[in-house]
Amino acid sequence: MDKHRNLLDKWADILLTRSLGGVRPGETVMIRGEHAAWPLIELLQEKILRSGGMADIAMAPPDNERGRIWSAAVSRLGDLRNLRAAPAWQRLRNEAADKVIEILGMEDPEAAKCAEGPVMKRILELDAGMREIRREKKWVVTMYPTEAFARIEGLPFRKYAEAVIRGATEPFSRTLKTAEKISAALSKTRELSILTSPRPGGRILELKMIIEGQRILNDLQGINIPQGEVFTSPLANSVNGEIFLDMPILVQGEIISGTYLKFTDGEVVAFRSKNGGRKLSEIIRTDSGAKRVGEVAFGINTGLSLPLKHPLFCEKIGGTMHIALGTCFPEAFGADLKNARGRRRFSRLLRSGSANHSSQHVDLVVSFNGGAGREVLLDGKKLSKSSWTRNP
Numbered sequence: 001m002d003k004h005r006n007l008l009d010k011w012a013d014i015l016l017t018r019s020l021g022g023v024r025p026g027e028t029v030m031i032r033g034e035h036a037a038w039p040l041i042e043l044l045q046e047k048i049l050r051s052g053g054m055a056d057i058a059m060a061p062p063d064n065e066r067g068r069i070w071s072a073a074v075s076r077l078g079d080l081r082n083l084r085a086a087p088a089w090q091r092l093r094n095e096a097a098d099k100v101i102e103i104l105g106m107e108d109p110e111a112a113k114c115a116e117g118p119v120m121k122r123i124l125e126l127d128a129g130m131r132e133i134r135r136e137k138k139w140v141v142t143m144y145p146t147e148a149f150a151r152i153e154g155l156p157f158r159k160y161a162e163a164v165i166r167g168a169t170e171p172f173s174r175t176l177k178t179a180e181k182i183s184a185a186l187s188k189t190r191e192l193s194i195l196t197s198p199r200p201g202g203r204i205l206e207l208k209m210i211i212e213g214q215r216i217l218n219d220l221q222g223i224n225i226p227q228g229e230v231f232t233s234p235l236a237n238s239v240n241g242e243i244f245l246d247m248p249i250l251v252q253g254e255i256i257s258g259t260y261l262k263f264t265d266g267e268v269v270a271f272r273s274k275n276g277g278r279k280l281s282e283i284i285r286t287d288s289g290a291k292r293v294g295e296v297a298f299g300i301n302t303g304l305s306l307p308l309k310h311p312l313f314c315e316k317i318g319g320t321m322h323i324a325l326g327t328c329f330p331e332a333f334g335a336d337l338k339n340a341r342g343r344r345r346f347s348r349l350l351r352s353g354s355a356n357h358s359s360q361h362v363d364l365v366v367s368f369n370g371g372a373g374r375e376v377l378l379d380g381k382k383l384s385k386s387s388w389t390r391n392p
Contacts, residue, residue, distance in 0.1 A: 008040055182298050
């Protein structure tokens with residue numbers, strides 16, 4: 001990656017300045033990632049230290065996807081009696097960080113495949129608690145190219161690395177106008193409908209949900225690099241109907257694609273997948289919140305030309321939409337979890353079924369660029385495909 005030093009330098013500056021708002025003297029920035037991402041981690045560490053801050057490098061072992069609270073080995077061999085609570089030092093470390101950078105990218109994704117069962121469920125529950133601590137701070141997620149992920153994508157490493165780095169350094173201005181148009185339309189909408197079909201000329205499926213009163217968000221503040229989505233959390237108990245999500249997406253070490261979901265009063269009541277059906281079933285059975293929708297979003301980054309399977313990229317592609325099974329975004333409900341009043345309000349929303357909490361948040365994507373996506377209706381009126389797709 002030495003030949004890409006200038007682009008890495010630009011990438012690091014985007015993460016530190018655009019995403020985190022700079023580093024002030026005395027601030028601690030946690031950098032989470034595998035050794036495979038060391039060239040970027042090392043550069044970030046250097047820039048943080050030169051700014052007068054401190055870099056806390058939380059290096060994840062190869063068998064631990066995204067540096068979860070425990071590794072895949074614990075899911076196979078661990079005992080629930082030892083998983084009553086997260087280790088105190090992990091909680092203290094997360095609480096001590098002022099800002100957080102998470103760098104995805106693995107040397108051996110197969111090593112991180114976890115066993116199903118109650119131990120894995122407990123790992124996810126405890127890890128969600130740590131994730132919530134980090135989300136209260138300024139944070140950003142990005143992805144470093146590795147040979148292993150190039151193989152998953154079926155691409156030569158050079159081509160894959162160029163796509164990842166180009167996506168990470170894409171100018172924000174290119175998607176800003178699209179984000180503004182989509183956000184303005186959604187902010188006036190009560191009911192959002194997504195029309196899909198598994199095959200050309202086939203039966204049209206319709207999924208409806210209420211988004212009235214919800215805050216329409218985007219990632220152009222740099223919380224994800226690459227950026228390029230407009231999203232919100234619908235009222236979870238309002239989701240009804242059917243949807244087909246065609247695009248292959250890498251979920252917890254496995255590819256899921258060709259997914260059919262049917263919702264009644266906010267919950268999945270039927271599902272199947274052409275690929276990854278067992279993984280999808282495992283996800284849906286994790287907890288009650290994993291049966292419900294926590295996010296609906298538009299991918300608007302037309303600079304992402306390759307349909308990469310990793311969700312950090314797949315969900316951003318211009319001309320796609322995705323829904324996420326699992327936990328919602330409290331900020332979409334205007335709930336500030338940093339204060340007691342905000343937490344009480346969000347608790348009421350959870351009890352009412354409007355908001356949704358889960359240890360899962362799994363994105364599933366449908367393409368409107370000649371894929372299964374047919375139309376999007378805002379209060380019954382068609383949203384122009386030219387608003388966000390590459391192929392209107």
